[in-house]
Amino acid sequence: MSSHQQPLISHLLELRTILLKCIAGVLLVFICLVYWANDIYHYMAIPLMQALPESSSMIATDVAAPFFAPFKLTMVLSFFIAVPYVLYQIWSFVAPGLYKHEKRLVVPLLVSSTLLFYMGIAFAYFVVFPVVFGFFTSVAPEGVTVATDISSYLNFILKLFFAFGLSFEIPIAVVLLCWAGVTSVEDLKAKRPYIVVSAFIIGMLLTPPDVISQTMLAVPMLLLFEGGLLAARFYSKKSEDEQEEQTHAD
Template sequence: MSQQLPLISHLLELRNRLLRAIASVLLVFVCLVYWAKDIYHYMAVPLLQAMPESGTMIATDVGAPFFAPFKLTMVLSLFIAIPYVLYQIWAFVAPGLYKHEKRLVFPLLISSTLLFYLGIVFAYYVVFPVVFGFFANVAPEGVQVATDISSYLNFILKLFFAFGLAFEIPIAVVLLCWAGVTTPEDLKSKRPYIVVGAFVVGMLLTPPDILSQTMLAVPMLLLFEGGLLAARFYKPADDEDDSEEAEQP
């Protein structure tokens, strides 16, 4: 077994990994910032298409026309750089993991990234058109729809994070079963409570309308069922430890 590095070496490596992760986000941001206005317009398309002909977007703050696209581009840079950021995390923790832990963690890092992206894509292409169309159609007669660009940005970022995190449910289920906290059979027996919990989470993470809450809760339940299926392919950590010890001469 290799000699353990002193604490200061671990801290230096952690610092280097963090600096590389931050540098990757900044590099992506520098490449995208020139198109910040175009990126914001692309994100605003679902709302603009749902608005009536008299509807428009407005800026109520003096600096909003600059800061809103700037903020969106920074968040988008973080999303794009996530695979490299996760790789830096993996490279830092991998030397201290057992073989069976590496077999679990690496696939989960890849799948969690893909699921997070899938949640964002689902929110943009499926949820946004429905939610914004609903909001535009329920506006009282005589009320002109005029959405502030900063408020809209905060709204869509909240939904992006909500759906991105919600799509991580299969990963959470697999980790809980692998850690021995629960079992697929135990989770199946608690399915009615999980259904209620999904709608409660949808209520807390989305705007206060039943439509967006349902559109978050239903995918969460489907992903939960997918997590149950995936968890059957992972043995609990204690069982893997025992099998590895049995293989040793």
């Protein structure tokens, strides 16, 4: 075996170990939570249950849905909870190949990206869900009983969780683009009108086909974009290069 292949194989083996640790971390959280799977689903269903008429309730149209819907939700929740551990394992894999100034950037980004993802999920649950479900149940035609299937509801909320969780990562994306020199704060400011339109288009694609949820996704995206512009001033490519020059000069 050549000397060039040995480092590659060692990196692949290390990557496999990292992936196994990540999977094990998620499974460990899942094992701890699976006993309360039905309670977890009930808690996630509260925003819809509060919006439904008193005579209505959720239904299960599939025989196995009462088991698989809470099971699936608990598995996804386990991954959400294990995200800090997963990111830590990824960090341990890439850290040895980073320069000192890159490590100073990556650590705050990992922490802030995790917090922003959780904030996006919390925003969807506490702010968006009550408004959206209240709107949907109020516009039902007369004579139509609103009774949502538990599997359909689960797919709906998971889609919104991921949409809001990922959209709250916009400041991280802005900082990385500016830091890598792909763009600059000034360029992004000049393109602000296009970004406003793009935010509403993304909101239309990622959320259900109603104006309320689209707007409630687009507006936070624009606010987070502005926050990303403020943070990017401290992590521009130019400032990092200047720090490197100063370090070599010292």
